[in-house]
Amino acid sequence: MRTDLGLLLLRVVFGGMLFFRHGWGKLIGFSQNAIGFPDPFHVGGQVSLALAVFAEVFCALCVCVGLGTRIACIPLLITFVTIVFVVLASTPFGQREVAMMYLAAFGVIALIGPGNLSLDHMMKKK
8 A cells, every 4th residue: 555655646746746847837838938949859849849748748647647657658758868868968967857857757657557546547447
């Protein structure tokens, strides 16, 4: 039970913080944020921003509630690998620290799974 509570806490804290601190702002200010948004894959700023919003809003919420958790972690992991190793590659370690913590947290969730206190578990039982 303690493991399940720990996974719930990890999912809700990191998924919630990502949604509220990063994703929501990108979503509501999409048109302003698209100008000058990093484009590491050369698909255009708007497309890069849309991919980031998808991960930081939709996937973060799915992780929070434990719905399709491991699948939802894939775009999040891609996003944070890109941020840490491409977008912020030339910056000092301290400026990459937050992104590395998100990367580690979503990596753990992807490897371990959402735990029993999740919609994934409830749906599997039925």
